[in-house]
Amino acid sequence: MQRKVLIVEDERTIAESVAARLRAEGFAVELAHDGPAGVAAAEAGDPDLVVLDIMLPGYDGLEVCRRIQARRPVPVLMLTARADENDLLVGLAVGADDYLTKPFSIRELAARVHALLRRADRAATAEAATPERIVVGDLEIDPVRRRVRRAGTEPHLTPIEFELLTKLARRPDAVFSREELVSQVWGWEGPPRTVDSHVKALRRKLGADLIRTVHGVGYALEAK
Numbered sequence: 001m002q003r004k005v006l007i008v009e010d011e012r013t014i015a016e017s018v019a020a021r022l023r024a025e026g027f028a029v030e031l032a033h034d035g036p037a038g039v040a041a042a043e044a045g046d047p048d049l050v051v052l053d054i055m056l057p058g059y060d061g062l063e064v065c066r067r068i069q070a071r072r073p074v075p076v077l078m079l080t081a082r083a084d085e086n087d088l089l090v091g092l093a094v095g096a097d098d099y100l101t102k103p104f105s106i107r108e109l110a111a112r113v114h115a116l117l118r119r120a121d122r123a124a125t126a127e128a129a130t131p132e133r134i135v136v137g138d139l140e141i142d143p144v145r146r147r148v149r150r151a152g153t154e155p156h157l158t159p160i161e162f163e164l165l166t167k168l169a170r171r172p173d174a175v176f177s178r179e180e181l182v183s184q185v186w187g188w189e190g191p192p193r194t195v196d197s198h199v200k201a202l203r204r205k206l207g208a209d210l211i212r213t214v215h216g217v218g219y220a221l222e223a224k
């Protein structure tokens, strides 16, 4: 089945070259050139993945991401104009799964797109294979409905946060290195710092005491 990628980018030359590369790799590609058109295209087209520029006319990429993710979880690869820490953190918080800083190589972008889709496929397979609930102390994860509950709250997690939490919760108290988490949850060799911002988000949503930092190593989910 042909995968659909939506590209939301107002710089036409970038949009066109990304589109050409992805079409050459067998994807069906749709383009949108501003925020509102991006949200509309995501709703109408049901893409398998969205490549999303942050700086857009209309509303920006963060708002587009928020609106797309509120409707249906979909992998988002965000494009940022500069290595702006705030853009990056906000982007990850609103549900982007990965990001690239401009200027980027089209080849690298294509590799990230494939990695994100592989990860989404693996997650779907894992859910189908282990539909049971995961319960660790007062934390409850429902892999089928993709819901998480703790202490009476049911916060909305982004797809990547959900997978990171599930990964940790399947082996409570086991220590996972950042590198291990990046390669297994994200599916590529990325900066370990990526994990830190998602752990921060999980702590904010589910409580600071849930995930323990193991200094110099990585993270573990506390079994209580």
Ligand code: CA
Residues within 6 Å of the ligand: 009, 010, 011, 053, 054, 055, 056
């Ligand atoms: Ca732009």
